[in-house]
Amino acid sequence: MKLIILILIIFSISITAQTDWERWSKKEISIAPDSTAKLNIDNSFISFFYKSYKFLISDLDDDNCAFEPSCSLFFVEAVKSTNILEGALLFADRFTRDLNVLKMKNYDFKNGKFYDPIDHYIFN
Amino acid sequence: MKFGDQLYCEKDYLRAIDEYNGYLNFFSNETLFVKIGLAYYEMKHFEQAFQILSKENLPFKNVNASVFNAINFQKEKYADINQKSVGDNGSELLRIASLKGYEKYYDKNEFLSPFNESLHPELEKLFDYKNEDHQKSPFLSGALSAVIPGAGKFYTGEISDGITALLLTGILSYLAYDNFDAGHNTRAWIFTGLAAYFYAGNIYGSIVSAEKYNVRIKNDFEMSINLFLEENNYFIPHINFCK
Incomplete structure (x- = not known):
């Protein structure tokens, strides 16, 4: 069983890993406004969490998320749109979708990424 | 006025309206009011x-x-x-409105009666679709995912998401079990927390997925009704002003 898990982990890492030549290769510059710039985060805990993650992990790791908005921003927007519990559950679901490499072609594209905003998951 | 007619027939409605209004400043012509009204309607200026x-x-x-x-x-x-x-198109539009959930109910023959027979196959499809239950139950979707992680996603047609959820929850649960078994309690509790978190997230995601599915099929159905009506110009009787 451990061997199977190890193979699965190595397989998923090798599929989703960012290789060096992608990291440093020439990128198309997007002139679209940064969606995080307009973000007004009221909740101080979420704000702290989000900014810490951005500063300590995301910025160092480059722009890797396949989705627009990114998973962290999705979490913030989910909490803003609902509450901390529902937001966290929606984030867990989003993270599962992020790990799913098979479904990617079903999304719309925005700024060269898979468009998957929180509005698609909140119904009133 | 002829120039106005030409613009009207070329669907240059705004300029046609200007021409007609210019004409109406000097002469009276009731038909022109109808043309102006229709031009506004075509431009979706309903008021x-x-x-x-x-x-x-x-x-x-x-x-x-x-x-x-x-x-x-x-x-x-x-x-x-x-x-x-x-x-006029009152009886046709009332029947189509019933497909969109307007309260009045028609049986199939009554529903089809005011329409031209050539439209019956398409209308029958819409009528049958409306009367069949295509909705997915959010409760069932959540319950399925509670029993087998990812099953609710299978139910709503998101197969690969279901597989991913099953694998993720399964792997995390196994890691939790294995670490408890090996006596690594701290790691075991971390994996237990993660497994529980993604398990709960999957249940909630399955409920949302069913709601999303229902919204999508409702939108698709309404879009096909609108398309049908656009193709038939909302059953407004045609006057050939452009001979």
């Missing part, structure tokens, strides 16, 4: 169309009444749709 076509003593009463009905339909004011004059 102006309504105002112009509400004038008294205009010809083509059935066309004017049909335009009112079409406007009410597009504004979703289904209760205001009615048969005001012979040959």
Whole structure:
């Protein structure tokens, strides 16, 4: 069983890993406004969490998320749109979708990424 | 006025309206009011169309009444749709409105009766679709995912998401079990927390997925109704002003 898990982990890492030549290769510059710039985060805990993650992990790791908005921003927007519990559950679901490499072609594209905003998951 | 007609027939409605209004400053012509009203309607300027076509003593009463009905339909004011004059589209639009959830119910024959027979196959499909239950139950979706992680996603047709959820929860649960078994309690509790978190997230995601599915099929159905009505110009009787 451990061997199977190890193979699965190595397989998923090798599929989703960012290789060096992608990291440093020439990128198309997007002139679209940064969606995080307009973000007004009221909740101080979420704000702290989000900014810490951005500063300590995301910025160092480059722009890797396949989705627009990114998973962290999705979490913030989910909490803003609902509450901390529902937001966290929606984030867990989003993270599962992020790990799913098979479904990617079903999304719309925005700024060269898979468009998957929180509005698609909140119904009133 | 001929230039106005030419613009009207080329669907250059705004300029046609200007021409017609210029003409109406000097002469009286009731048909021109109808053309102006129809031009406004074609441009989706419903308020102006309504105002112009509400004038008294205009010809083509059935066309004017049909335009009112079409406007009410597009504004979703289904209760205001009615048969005001012979040959208007009231009965057709009321039946189509019933597909969109407007309260009145028709049986199949009654539903199809005012329409041309060539439209019956398409209308039958819409009618049957409306009367079949295509909705997915959010409760069932959540319950399935509670029993087998990812099963709710299978139920709503998101197969690969279901597989991913099953694998993720399964792997995390196994890691938790294995670490408990090996006596690594701290790691075991971390994996237990993660497994529980993604398990709960999957249940909630499955409920949302069913709701999303229902919204999507409702939108698709309404879009096909709108497309059908656009193709048939909301059953507004056709007057050939462009001979």
